[in-house]
Amino acid sequence: MALPPSGRGPGIAARLLLACLAPLLPALAAGQSLDLDIRRLTLEELMDIDVYSVSRKLERVRGTAAAVYVLTSEDIRRSRATSLPEALRLVPGVQVARLDANKYAIGIRGMNARTSNKLLVMIDGRTIYDPLFSGVLWEARDVMLEDVERIEVIRGPGGTLWGSNAVNGVINVITRSARDTQGGLVAVGAGTEERAFGAARYGWKPGERSAARVYAQGNRRDESFASTGEAFDDSQRRRGGFRVDWEPTGRDRLRFSGDVYRATAGEALPAPVDSQDVEHQGGNIVAAWTRSLGEGSELRLRFYYDRAEIDNLYLGEERDTLDFETQHRFRMSPRQELTWGVGHRQSRDDIRSSSAIAIAPAERTLQWTNVYAQDAVALVPGRWRLVLGTKVEENEYTGAEWQPSVRIAHTPDDKRTYWASVSRAVRTPSRFEADQVAGTVRIGENFGVEKLVAYEAGYRAQPDRFWSWDVAFFYNVYDELLTLEPSGLLANGMQGETYGLELTGRWQVRPDVRLEAIYGYLGQDLELEEGSGATTWPARTERLNPKHAFSLHGAFDIARNVEIDATLRFVDELPGIEVPGFTGDIAAYTELDLGVGWHARRDLELSLVGQNLLDPHHPEHSLATEVQRGVYGKVTWRF
Helix, strand or coil: CCCCCCCCCCHHHHHHHHHHHHHHHHHHHCCCCCCCCCCCCCHHHHHCCEECCCCCCCEEHHHCCCEEEEEEHHHHHHHCCCCHHHHHHHCCCEEEEECCCCCEEEEECCCCCCCCCCEEEEECCEECCECCCCECCCCCCCCCHHHEEEEEEEECCCHHHHCCCCCCEEEEEEECCHHHCCEEEEEEEEECCEEEEEEEEEEEEEECCEEEEEEEEEEEECCCECCCCCCCCCEEEEEEEEEEEECCCCCEEEEEEEEEEEEEEEEECCCCCCEEEEEEEEEEEEEEEEEEEECCEEEEEEEEEEEEEEECCCCEEEEEEEEEEEEEEEEEECCEEEEEEEEEEEEEEEEECCCCCEECCCEEEEEEEEEEEEEEEEEECCCEEEEEEEEEEEECCCEEEEEEEEEEEEEEECCEEEEEEEEEEEECCCHHHHHEEECCCEECCCCCCEEEEEEEEEEEEEEECCEEEEEEEEEEEEEEEEEECCCCEEEEEEEEEEEEEEEEEEEEEECCEEEEEEEEEEEEEEEECCCCCCCCHHHHHHCCCCCEEEEEEEEEEEECCEEEEEEEEEECCECCCCECCECCCECCEEEEEEEEEEEEECCEEEEEEEECCCCCEECCCCCCCEEECEEEEEEEEEC
């Protein structure tokens, strides 16, 4: 594991930030002691927190048979992150690399890229990946972080319940009920890199059984550092939306929500064109109904419509997506519970091509239909639990694909859980791969799904109220992975294994001090299948993922109204990255984020945050732009 050069110091900005904070802290701490509503969950409460994404029902993290991590709303606030991708840096097993000022590559357990096609990302169960690329364009997709209740992250396949593309993991952002966001909130800030940002929200109760909220937010981000010249990657985003929660009866819950957004993301281009501004805009509307049928039985219906538009120099896209799903859960016996459901998605697009990239046909309607079932059996109530399930999903390109899984969990007592699983998952071709007719890439005649069989095991424990840890091991066997052949054809010409572990430890040092350490190791052994000529492809795929990653987060409540948060991150090198204008390795880096929050009044918080303080700038992935050191201030007012 390569360590950063020893000469890398904290730099001028870091020293200035610390110098400014030091004399202020005693004065802040000496202020009025406030009875704040904000409270960090205890370690026991974190182990008992409910998670939905593992089994499509609420269950305690403590007993789940999966590598799952929950980022709570308080974790997000104390991270001092200003965007969803930055908050995900706190999650074990998630590789977050900032490509430039507005773009990210985010993956789980390897295979990372700007549009990671083996990761499923959802907001309240609504998928946000683009079928054109089979990935998430993070520069356009975001949420108001103050409205997020928790982020559930599953490392490992989730295809049994969530379908294709949930190959290496699932990220589900769950927002708060409108009942929990009553009153007003205004947050504004500005800084050296986060030039200006703000958000406003107001919640009220239209009736005795209903609650609603509306929100608006926006931000403007400075361009990053580029050794080759100007980066041209500054950006600005605006979005707004609403949510209504209604309980017409004691058995029924209804949710209606919607968002609209617009984003402008700059990027540098090769000569003779210097740069372009990529325009993103769209919106969505969601309706969901849940009915309790008694005795543990429940029926869920969910529908959403999503509109997305992208316009850049080489390619334009207009897409309308309709998605409907129904789910039924019931007890077959005191020891057995069955969850089953059906779903259908239809996505119609209109693609504008260019001489560089052409998609044909220009208009196409893609459809996916699925049926799934999962059976949870208490072999020994309270001790042994077996979960069997599968999903069959039909898509336009490869027909029906099945994705089964078997999971088992053993809980010898309320302090320990052992678990293991075997799962199969697939990644279906994207529209860009299947229908490209101009440019340097064509699809091969037999191009099909990428396949994974994953073997996982884990252990989580909380021996006392001061310590808890969670370790997960994985061994992934991939087959028929995508390659670009010398002829320009896309083929399924690669296979291999990835393996590793993720370790999380929490230590409640004192009631007002908590430390959390995260370590991840990723090994990769990819090779070409017989007949493939893509000789550089295995190494090219492997080099986009760090072998080692470590982070340490400290939360210090130095007084009832003053908080300090520090996050130290180490990411291993990316050897032999091939980037225009850049040669050599992406060096390992160590960075520090440091923030202080002062609750001047019960309803008013002021914060000062330094990001990436240990270097003036550093590269993180496959673009010749570098993340810069930054400082910002923020004011949050609740009323």
